[in-house]
Amino acid sequence: MSHYSLANLVRHGLTGHRGWKPAWRDPAPQAGYDAIIVGGGGHGLASAYYLAKNHGLNNIAVLEKGWLGGGNTGRNTTIVRSNYLLDANAHFYEHGMKLWEGLSRDLNFNVMFSQRGVINLAHSKGQLETFRRRGNAMRLNGIDAELLDRDAVATLVPGMDVSANSRFPVEGGLLQPRGGTARHDAVAWGYARAADRRGVDIIQNCEVTGIRRDQSGVTGVETSRGFIASKRIGLAVAGHSTQLAAMAGLRLPIESHVLQAMVSEPVKPVLDTVVTFGAAHLYVSQSDKGELVMGGDIDGYNSFAQRGNLPVIEHVAACLLALFPQFSRLRILRTWGGIMDMTMDGSPIIGTTPVPGLFLNGGWCYGGFKATPASGWVFAHTMATGQPHALNADLNLNRFHQGRVLDEKGAGPYPWLH
Amino acid sequence: MLLIPCPHCGPRAQTEFSYGGDANVARPPAPEDADGGTWVDYLYLRDNAKGGHDELWQHIFGCRRWLRVGRDVVSHEITSCTELAESGA
Numbered sequence: 140m141s142h143y144s145l146a147n148l149v150r151h152g153l154t155g156h157r158g159w160k161p162a163w164r165d166p167a168p169q170a171g172y173d174a175i176i177v178g179g180g181g182h183g184l185a186s187a188y189y190l191a192k193n194h195g196l197n198n199i200a201v202l203e204k205g206w207l208g209g210g211n212t213g214r215n216t217t218i219v220r221s222n223y224l225l226d227a228n229a230h231f232y233e234h235g236m237k238l239w240e241g242l243s244r245d246l247n248f249n250v251m252f253s254q255r256g257v258i259n260l261a262h263s264k265g266q267l268e269t270f271r272r273r274g275n276a277m278r279l280n281g282i283d284a285e286l287l288d289r290d291a292v293a294t295l296v297p298g299m300d301v302s303a304n305s306r307f308p309v310e311g312g313l314l315q316p317r318g319g320t321a322r323h324d325a326v327a328w329g330y331a332r333a334a335d336r337r338g339v340d341i342i343q344n345c346e347v348t349g350i351r352r353d354q355s356g357v358t359g360v361e362t363s364r365g366f367i368a369s370k371r372i373g374l375a376v377a378g379h380s381t382q383l384a385a386m387a388g389l390r391l392p393i394e395s396h397v398l399q400a401m402v403s404e405p406v407k408p409v410l411d412t413v414v415t416f417g418a419a420h421l422y423v424s425q426s427d428k429g430e431l432v433m434g435g436d437i438d439g440y441n442s443f444a445q446r447g448n449l450p451v452i453e454h455v456a457a458c459l460l461a462l463f464p465q466f467s468r469l470r471i472l473r474t475w476g477g478i479m480d481m482t483m484d485g486s487p488i489i490g491t492t493p494v495p496g497l498f499l500n501g502g503w504c505y506g507g508f509k510a511t512p513a514s515g516w517v518f519a520h521t522m523a524t525g526q527p528h529a530l531n532a533d534l535n536l537n538r539f540h541q542g543r544v545l546d547e548k549g550a551g552p553y554p555w556l557h
Numbered sequence: 558m559l560l561i562p563c564p565h566c567g568p569r570a571q572t573e574f575s576y577g578g579d580a581n582v583a584r585p586p587a588p589e590d591a592d593g594g595t596w597v598d599y600l601y602l603r604d605n606a607k608g609g610h611d612e613l614w615q616h617i618f619g620c621r622r623w624l625r626v627g628r629d630v631v632s633h634e635i636t637s638c639t640e641l642a643e644s645g646a
């Protein structure tokens with residue numbers, strides 16, 4: 140498994156690139172491990188990587204029912220940002236942002252992190268004032284934020300209609316210059332390869348169907364490839380957290396909902412930043428291939444179907460044209476959906492559970508891709524030490540029992556409204 | 558598109574309705590005696606079934622009645638739709 144470098148590229152080039160080895164092994168499951176992580180998305184793989192790298196554990200398995208990154212990691216619109224209001228979220232996501240900034244080098248894998256900036260549009264004086272408040276909170280937490288007036292928005296996004304006659308005239312915006320996008324598959328593959336190189340067993344086509352426990356805590360998992368023993372089990376299964384937790388007798392403050400995304404046909408470069416239009420719900424950026432990548436709201440009712448419905452697609456397209464009328468003749472190329480854990484306060488749940496040895500990494504709602512490095516970092520700490528890291532202490536499951544919910548929008552316990 | 562068979566208005570598109578969530582969440586019968594755990598159960602914990610789900614929808618662009626809909630959350634098949642007031646819940 141050779142290092143990826145210019146020298147190796149040239150060396151393999153001389154032999155027609157026939158010498159490259161698979162980026163990770165395909166081991167059969169062992170009888171038991173020091174730690175098992177269920178779910179081979181970005182979060183599970185990052186957790187395994189940091190368990191090995193930061194905590195010296197290497198007798199670890201990641202169990203994935205399908206293929207690596209086939210869940211939400213490979214379905215999201217890849218926006219990375221840390222522009223949160225509440226301290227607990229701000230510190231956690233900002234730690235993630237710092238990890239993103241060195242990730243390609245750390246993993247020796249190009250995750251194509253592109254800090255092209257994320258702009259939240261404001262369409263009224265009132266909305267701009269709430270952005271000012273959030274921007275100030277971010278700056279107090281050491282995070283970059285810039286309040287933009289209408290002209291500044293027009294300069295940064297020249298193709299957008301900011302005229303007074305537009306359907307939703309733009310008043311200004313909040314910019315996080317260090318925000319941007321990354322290549323989603325590369326994040327899964329990069330962490331997988333780096334974890335594998337540290338001895339982690341990555342086992343695909345291995346579905347967890349049960350969790351065994353005794354008086355002292357968990358003892359292992361039943362899987363489609365047999366029983367695998369471990370006294371330390373971490374769940375990182377995105378939209379299926381409630382299903383897995385139920386196997387250990389736990390109910391969670393989570394509902395599963397479908398979020399859709401879509402891309403247009405590819406065009407020449409037209410948009411070099413990420414624009415989010417929260418008033419009506421659209422976020423759009425342009426991929427390196429030239430496609431406009433778009434998403435909006437969740438469909439809004441409980442769903443475990445990895446596909447969505449047309450009304451949301453139509454709504455997203457309408458929002459796009461309200462901002463960029465010139466895209467009216469672009470065709471939508473593909474649409475898809477992913478099942479997400481929507482929590483009762485809209486913030487993630489990452490930490491310990493009432494079942495000894497069982498740890499939960501879920502409830503990522505719309506925003507878990509950007510959290511991948513930070514999530515892996517703190518989840519590894521939690522699994523290795525049995526205690527939450529300072530950065531996820533406030534994100535623990537028990538916050539619901541202690542009345543410390545983290546509701547950025549103040550929307551209340553209605554998961555479909557977050 | 559979900560086609561919801563409103564008992565008053567007939568089959569209508571989902572865009573005429575507003576979602577109200579799990580229909581089996583019941584407020585503690587004696588709120589003044591309910592302990593913290595009971596409130597957490599009521600406010601936050603859900604079964605989140607992967608399969609049949611009883612849920613509330615309000616026909617906001619129709620008769621404005623609250624309906625109790627049985628729907629499979631994997632296939633989206635709607636198996637029942639009754640007036641909430643008559644369902645006894």
Ligand SMILES: Cc1cc2nc3c(=O)[nH]c(=O)nc-3n(C[C@H](O)[C@H](O)[C@H](O)COP(=O)(O)OP(=O)(O)OC[C@H]3O[C@@H](n4cnc5c(N)ncnc54)[C@H](O)[C@@H]3O)c2cc1C
Pocket residue numbers: 177178179180181182183202203204205206207208209210211212213214215216217218219345346347348375376377378379383398399400434475476477478479503504505506507508509510
């Ligand atoms: C359409 C869409 C757009 C999004 N856009 C953004 C965005 O722009 N920015 C952002 O930050 N976030 C975004 N998100 C959210 C983000 O994608 C997720 O929060 C994040 O990728 C979750 O990563 P994960 O590793 O937890 O989950 P996943 O990648 O879904 O991994 C979980 C894995 O667990 C596996 N699994 C499930 N059950 C079992 C079982 N019983 N046994 C074994 N394995 C199992 C699944 O097969 C899956 O591979 C978006 C999500 C969607 C759906």
Ligand SMILES: [Zn+2]
Pocket residue numbers: 563564565566567616619620621622
């Ligand atoms: Zn009706």
